[in-house]
Amino acid sequence: MDSTPDTPEQPGNASPGRLPRDVALENIVMMTGLGRYDDVRRLLADAHPADIAELLDPLDEPRVRHRVFRLLPPETASAVLSLVSPSVRDELVANLSDRELAGLAEELDTDDATDLLETLPEERTPTVLAEMPAELAEEIGDLLDHPPDTAGGIMQTEYVSVPQYATVEQAIGLIRRAHDDVPEVHDVFVVNVERHVTGVLPLSYLVLAGPDEAVADIMDRPVISVPLEMPQDEVARVLQKYDFVSVPVVDGQDRLVGRVTIDDVVDVIEEEASKDIYAIAGVESESINLAHDSVVKRVGERFAWVLTTVLLGLVLALVISKVFVETFEKMALLAAFLPVIIATAGAVGLQSSTLVVRAIALGTLSFQRILSVIAREAATGLALGAGCGVITAAASYLINMGSPDILNLSFAVLIGMVISVTAAACVGTLQPIIFYKLDRDPAVAAGPLVTAFNDVLGTTLYLLVATALQA
């Protein structure tokens, strides 16, 4: 963070720190094309790395992007690299030598450096680490060993800790000495000789206390910390629940080893929401770049779930072909109302499963009251099914008045709709709960799987009723 003490008279406005995007983009692309590198450097010098990343991300020409990237000072370049979208980062990184990459990673906090190294092709990680100072390489090597979606995987090893017998003045001295490594302190952790965290000191306490006060007298207790192996969504939940700006991470012996800060939590919450949303839609992906990702990558991420839908649909086709074809031969009009029943059951099933998945993700699903949840969802399905059944049956009667089978048709539509929709609500509710209980991702159960399953169920029930009525 730079301080610019000149002209403090200039009033702040809504966003003077941002480059006016389109203008700057065109200018920089144009100037880079013309080889006016000094002008580009000047334009980029005062810009925030987040703005530069936003500017480089959508650029059409990788060459221009790479040339602009080369013009950035190292501390900006490293920040930009950790902020651009994954596909752009991969492209930039591919053009950097191991030594250059090691230099950029050194500029970052250990958690961001770890994230950067994690995105490298596996064989490059050791060669890049070898170019770093031994101590840092070891620290990052340790961080890389933690699963990326746990407290250990998202924590940083930069933090300020003070012994519990320290005074406020001594604590401030320690912060000052650590300042180069830990620019964003937030909270100071108070530790005993075993490195157990015995208290937490928000910076404001230090500002407000006298220099001779003992930190043990003003610190917050009891301490809430998270273990290394805690899943990242639970870590996020802890910071969110207690409105913390940072939380200490402890190892198996309860010793302080790092901290997770709120900015990481914001990213985790967004990442977890994306994961759930993609799973509900039946897309297998960590991140998507709609403009850059190739058709092959897209098909790869989506084909598995589409194929699941096709295969379940083909089972249904087989059953209809072998069992129910006569039913259709006797009453072709049945086919006219098949789509509306499938679609409605699918819609209600998706509603139920999505609500359950979101409640599990937000931690609001009460497993003590799970039977009540299921019963209410089933009742809701029945109510929705009855409403839709009456409407659809009435419509089928009106549309096909005069047809000889009209009463059978309308009755099959009514019963088929009620049963299918109720069943869809039950399946949609139960499937994610069962997945969760089996320690699998409940969002997967809310996606195409539940929809396809409900399609099969709805159609079969409808046709069974129709066949029974014909008999």
Next chain:
Amino acid sequence: MDSTPDTPEQPGNASPGRLPRDVALENIVMMTGLGRYDDVRRLLADAHPADIAELLDPLDEPRVRHRVFRLLPPETASAVLSLVSPSVRDELVANLSDRELAGLAEELDTDDATDLLETLPEERTPTVLAEMPAELAEEIGDLLDHPPDTAGGIMQTEYVSVPQYATVEQAIGLIRRAHDDVPEVHDVFVVNVERHVTGVLPLSYLVLAGPDEAVADIMDRPVISVPLEMPQDEVARVLQKYDFVSVPVVDGQDRLVGRVTIDDVVDVIEEEASKDIYAIAGVESESINLAHDSVVKRVGERFAWVLTTVLLGLVLALVISKVFVETFEKMALLAAFLPVIIATAGAVGLQSSTLVVRAIALGTLSFQRILSVIAREAATGLALGAGCGVITAAASYLINMGSPDILNLSFAVLIGMVISVTAAACVGTLQPIIFYKLDRDPAVAAGPLVTAFNDVLGTTLYLLVATALQA
């Protein structure tokens, strides 16, 4: 926040601050039932409000919940009230007098007090405000005038600002004086005489600087602030992008009027994700309590979109009944493959629309490259459709070998699947983009609307091909 200086030797552990949930829950319920209120008070005294809220939320008996709530000291009770789920809050609030509510709201930060008043039945807001000190009532009244999903609606009016000619020592003095109102300072805002924000001072700068340094010399510039009327998701995006812990909010004259802090942003991100997820699933709701919400409320939140599905499905039923019934009469087997085509097109359409909706929400959709996005999604749809078409056509051939119409059937299945799936990908991509461009919620376009539309499209295309082949 309380500081407990005694026994600092006790080591921190993973979560000593949390009540061991089930035990405490049972104890408190039991003790409350037995009238051992002093014991309950003692058990609750050291607990964090977030833990108490988590404990009260799932309680089956409103009476016990209310009795426990009454045993809380006011500052804890107010925090608990702002942390429980909406339905539980409504229930607790209904049992409190206007004076009691006003007392609790006074204990909260203005943003949380505003949130609390917003949940009241409309006629109670003025009567509760009337019970508050005039100045606070006016401040909260102003905040209530801002739409709840804008910077003005989520900001708090508690912040610390210092004149730009102040020294570090004077700034610390101001923080000390404001401490009762602003316990969590994070950043100090530096203002000129017009109350324009000319710089931002993270607390760590004050800790590190000498007492006589001028704040203007050490503050961060340029300042990034947000206008009152900025939508909350954009505010969240600003804090997230720049890794801010707080951001100043300014009025139309660029004057400092409040701040948004990172803990609100975390809630906003989660709320926006929930909104999108519910919209994709076709549920109209701000918040869901799966265990408590009545069947009537559930049906109300879901019926509109289910009905949309039914009505579009009935249009399709009408078309099939009047136009395509002969096609089915000639070849009943066509009906066997209708579900698989509908389901597959629906799945692919949901994938495309969800990806676009999420990209818009995350701000990663590049509108400069929108044609490329659409083209790639269409190509992806074609590739998926071709793959599924070949598989389904082959299956239809194998399943119905020996049937006289077998070639026509398989060909109709092939062409129907390819066209429907490609069309679904295009509709799924375009519909949210069009909604967004028309300033409507793109997530609504990703939900049942796009699925139902694709059902109609897929079925019609399939049947058109089949009819053409019969002719």
